[in-house]
Amino acid sequence: MSAEETHHSADVAARVERRWAAIFVIVIVMMAVLAAFAGIHRATMPQPRVETTDPSRLHLSGEFVESNLGSVLEANGNVTVRAIGQQYSFTPACIVVPADTPITMRATSADVVHGILIQGTNINTMLVPGYVSEQLMRFTKTGDYLMPCQEFCSFGHEGMWGKVKVIDKTDFANRAKAGGRLSCVGE
Amino acid sequence: MLVNRKLILAHFWFAFAVFGVALTLGAWQMFIRSPIGTWLSNPELYYRSLTAHGTVMGYVFPTLVAMGFGYAISESALEQRLVGVRWAWAGFWLIVGGSIMAVIPIALGRASVLYTFYPPLIGNLFYYLGVVLVVVGSWIWVALMSINLRVWRKAHPGAPVPLAMFANVAGSYLWAWTAVGAALELLLQIIPVAAGLKATIDAGLARVFFSWTLHAIVYFWLMPTYIAYYTIVPRAIGGRVYSDNMARIAFILFLVVAMPIGMHHTFADPQVGAGFKFVHSAFTALVTLPTFLTVFTICASVEIAARLRGGRGMFGWIRVLPWDNPMMLALAFSFVMLGFGGAGGLINMSYQLDASIHNTQWITGHFHLIFGGAIVIMYFAIAYDLWPHLTGRELNDLRLIRTQLWLWFIGMIVTTFPWHWVGILGMPRRMAYFDFGDPAIAPQALSVTFSAIGGFILLASGILFLVILARGMRAPQAEAGSYRFAVAVHQSATVPVALNTHALWVALMIALTITNYGYPILTLATTEGTSVPAVYVGAQ
Numbered sequence: 001m002s003a004e005e006t007h008h009s010a011d012v013a014a015r016v017e018r019r020w021a022a023i024f025v026i027v028i029v030m031m032a033v034l035a036a037f038a039g040i041h042r043a044t045m046p047q048p049r050v051e052t053t054d055p056s057r058l059h060l061s062g063e064f065v066e067s068n069l070g071s072v073l074e075a076n077g078n079v080t081v082r083a084i085g086q087q088y089s090f091t092p093a094c095i096v097v098p099a100d101t102p103i104t105m106r107a108t109s110a111d112v113v114h115g116i117l118i119q120g121t122n123i124n125t126m127l128v129p130g131y132v133s134e135q136l137m138r139f140t141k142t143g144d145y146l147m148p149c150q151e152f153c154s155f156g157h158e159g160m161w162g163k164v165k166v167i168d169k170t171d172f173a174n175r176a177k178a179g180g181r182l183s184c185v186g187e
Numbered sequence: 188m189l190v191n192r193k194l195i196l197a198h199f200w201f202a203f204a205v206f207g208v209a210l211t212l213g214a215w216q217m218f219i220r221s222p223i224g225t226w227l228s229n230p231e232l233y234y235r236s237l238t239a240h241g242t243v244m245g246y247v248f249p250t251l252v253a254m255g256f257g258y259a260i261s262e263s264a265l266e267q268r269l270v271g272v273r274w275a276w277a278g279f280w281l282i283v284g285g286s287i288m289a290v291i292p293i294a295l296g297r298a299s300v301l302y303t304f305y306p307p308l309i310g311n312l313f314y315y316l317g318v319v320l321v322v323v324g325s326w327i328w329v330a331l332m333s334i335n336l337r338v339w340r341k342a343h344p345g346a347p348v349p350l351a352m353f354a355n356v357a358g359s360y361l362w363a364w365t366a367v368g369a370a371l372e373l374l375l376q377i378i379p380v381a382a383g384l385k386a387t388i389d390a391g392l393a394r395v396f397f398s399w400t401l402h403a404i405v406y407f408w409l410m411p412t413y414i415a416y417y418t419i420v421p422r423a424i425g426g427r428v429y430s431d432n433m434a435r436i437a438f439i440l441f442l443v444v445a446m447p448i449g450m451h452h453t454f455a456d457p458q459v460g461a462g463f464k465f466v467h468s469a470f471t472a473l474v475t476l477p478t479f480l481t482v483f484t485i486c487a488s489v490e491i492a493a494r495l496r497g498g499r500g501m502f503g504w505i506r507v508l509p510w511d512n513p514m515m516l517a518l519a520f521s522f523v524m525l526g527f528g529g530a531g532g533l534i535n536m537s538y539q540l541d542a543s544i545h546n547t548q549w550i551t552g553h554f555h556l557i558f559g560g561a562i563v564i565m566y567f568a569i570a571y572d573l574w575p576h577l578t579g580r581e582l583n584d585l586r587l588i589r590t591q592l593w594l595w596f597i598g599m600i601v602t603t604f605p606w607h608w609v610g611i612l613g614m615p616r617r618m619a620y621f622d623f624g625d626p627a628i629a630p631q632a633l634s635v636t637f638s639a640i641g642g643f644i645l646l647a648s649g650i651l652f653l654v655i656l657a658r659g660m661r662a663p664q665a666e667a668g669s670y671r672f673a674v675a676v677h678q679s680a681t682v683p684v685a686l687n688t689h690a691l692w693v694a695l696m697i698a699l700t701i702t703n704y705g706y707p708i709l710t711l712a713t714t715e716g717t718s719v720p721a722v723y724v725g726a727q
Contacts, residue, residue, distance in 0.1 A: 049459035119613030131457035150546035158618040
């Protein structure tokens, strides 16, 4: 190979390489733009705000006292669910919610790090002691969903499974008439 | 020229020995939580095993491989005796001592906190101190790599640093800096509590510190594999490196952008706001670039080897590749696993898609496929390639080596593909058993069984690997010649200063880490009332 040919093939190599790099820079920029777009439209987005709470006083006062845990129908027709995770169960262990309703779940941990995952959905969040986790959700199908703790929380982790029961909207409204906080524990 | 062979062999042997133990534990875990095992009467045993498996595979095994390989690169690529051999041995013994110190409390059930620590869970003090010793030992290696390169530069002013050493030093800097996150978590937060000086800990802040380490550590594990892709594979299969400069750019990109992206591990966390989650997600997208560049350059380098062997046509050249060469086989397997694992990784790092698989078995499948698969199979290849040079004996049983690589590849696919699947179904991680009698969980039983079988295939492959290396210690003596690295097609006599030095890139790495981590860490550290009571493990 002459020196000129070597020079030529080196140029070709560099050009091909640059083209490949340019294509992938464009791909990467596209991915970031898509993620930003979907996030801004609030189609899907991780929890945006940081809220704190004192895990050693959860049972004494504030929104996570025992009598306030469970599901409540708000005046605007939405539902708010409040729950806590502790070694090794969720309270309430069975969460009841209506179908086709915007639901806000607010949850925290009373001791170590836990996680909430509702199988068959995209509901998936960490419970970190000291902080409040908030998830917006909406179920389209009635039925029972398993809700395991998805983060190692010490020796009993494998036994920490909760349940979500999605019921008909009118059934839920009827149950809510009596007031108080709803759950399906013991059903 | 490999002078300090004993030093390198000691690193490799200790690495592979603990790898064998951790692999056995892993296979047992797969079995005991599958429908073919019987339920453990004491689930705590599972978490002891899991903590040992993670600690060894995450901190001890890859670190020792990177160190041993690093010393080999330093001596053979620079053609210079290792400077600071005593320090190197001190680093090695620190790691041995640290490993033993960490494993004892794990075995006693006093530190079942998993290798990710998870405060406010707090285990025995000596577990954490052991991990610290391992890291300190590896930092000696970082310093030695830097010093050896400096000595060489003085003797060769202005000369291009050999690619293998350039990448090796980049990897060592990456490790030094990424380990700082976990070090801060251990020294400022966990160890004071484990030592009884404090009783509360900020769990949210600890998770952010750990994310600093948790992602870039993967790129530290990856470095020896990428160095092998660029500087060993082309030589071993009779080709050339397509582009030396592009290789340097890839390693520099890893150094700069592998760091400030770790918060994609905290997308589902309540203690980090949406803004920084998005920034880290975007930076994670960026870190795919060096891998895409690598895939291109290595495929092109392999094609050069094929064309030199007379390969023709658009794809016809693939057939003439030396498929009976273990290095070729390992590379092909590694790339297949990197492809699937990388595609899964793009889903994990996505700001939105993460929620559907976060903390499920999908994640376990993902990092076993990337680390255990794409990365570790190249560790095997590195060991096979270096062994005759380290032992002065032949390593001739290519058929056995190929069998080992095939088994590892098949085992990894059989293990991780069903894992990904049950992850999509929502099966959580790190559980000592599952109630397969529950109709909602029963459909996952078959997949979990397959994974367990895959685990045993991997165990068989791992044992075979150790047998091959042990037999290599007793084979007939043979002079392997000097250890060489691949050369580029167009090896230029000079390299731009920016591609021949690390200072600028290290500065950029630190600056980006501070921009991406500084504010979240500062805010969390100054927020009042977020310290929570520690929960001691094994205290009853």
